[in-house]
Amino acid sequence: MNWPALMAFGLGTLRLSPQAFWSLTPREIAAAARAFGPATAPPMTPEDLTALRTQHPDSSDGSKGCKNRVFESKRRDES
Numbered sequence: 001m002n003w004p005a006l007m008a009f010g011l012g013t014l015r016l017s018p019q020a021f022w023s024l025t026p027r028e029i030a031a032a033a034r035a036f037g038p039a040t041a042p043p044m045t046p047e048d049l050t051a052l053r054t055q056h057p058d059s060s061d062g063s064k065g066c067k068n069r070v071f072e073s074k075r076r077d078e079s
Helices: 003-013 018-023 026-034 046-055 069-078
Strands: none
Touching (some): 003 026
């Protein structure tokens, strides 16, 4: 268990006193955490992937991904 994260959640987010926090069971802490939403994002659907690929297509020169302009300019300056 990630006790520092659980303590931050219980004492910080939920604003429990230390006595109240340490009297909770792990199941009770998990139930309180569910009120703040799912712990992980839902899996990407094929439609989500298509939309993402449309928003961020491969570059027109055939290379994959985005270019790091700062890195590219430094490389040109060094040559």
